[in-house]
Amino acid sequence: MAHKQHVTVWYDREGDFLEVLFEKKEGYFxxxxxxxxxxxxxxxxxxxxxxxxxxxxxxHPLDVELTATHSGQ
Structure with a gap:
C-alpha cells in the first residue's frame, strides 16, 4: 500500500512567495x-x-537540493 503524505501549499501574492509545508509543526527557516x-x-x-x-x-524552473541534517551525524 502506498504511503500518503499531506502537503500544504500557500501563495502570498502581496509578499510574492510560495510556501510548501510537509508537516505542520514548529521549525525555522x-x-x-x-x-x-x-x-x-x-x-x-x-x-x-x-x-x-x-x-x-x-x-525558469528552480533546481534546489533540500538538506536534512539529523542529530548525531
Missing part, C-alpha cells in the same frame, strides 16, 4: 544554495517544508 529558496526544518534538522521568494519573477 534556513538558507539553501539558491537565494530564492529557504528550507524549513524542525528542531532535529528534518526538512518540513520550504518557501520560494519572488515567485512572480521566475523565468
Amino acid at each position: 534556513r538558507e539553501t544554495a539558491n537565494d530564492q529558496v529557504m528550507e524549513k526544518v524542525d528542531k532535529d534538522g528534518n526538512v518540513i517544508g520550504f518557501h520560494v521568494l519572488r515567485v512572480s519573477r521566475l523565468s
Whole structure:
C-alpha cells in the first residue's frame, strides 16, 4: 500500500512567495544554495517544508537540493 503524505501549499501574492509545508509543526527557516529558496526544518534538522521568494519573477524552473541534517551525524 502506498504511503500518503499531506502537503500544504500557500501563495502570498502581496509578499510574492510560495510556501510548501510537509508537516505542520514548529521549525525555522534556513538558507539553501539558491537565494530564492529557504528550507524549513524542525528542531532535529528534518526538512518540513520550504518557501520560494519572488515567485512572480521566475523565468525558469528552480533546481534546489533540500538538506536534512539529523542529530548525531
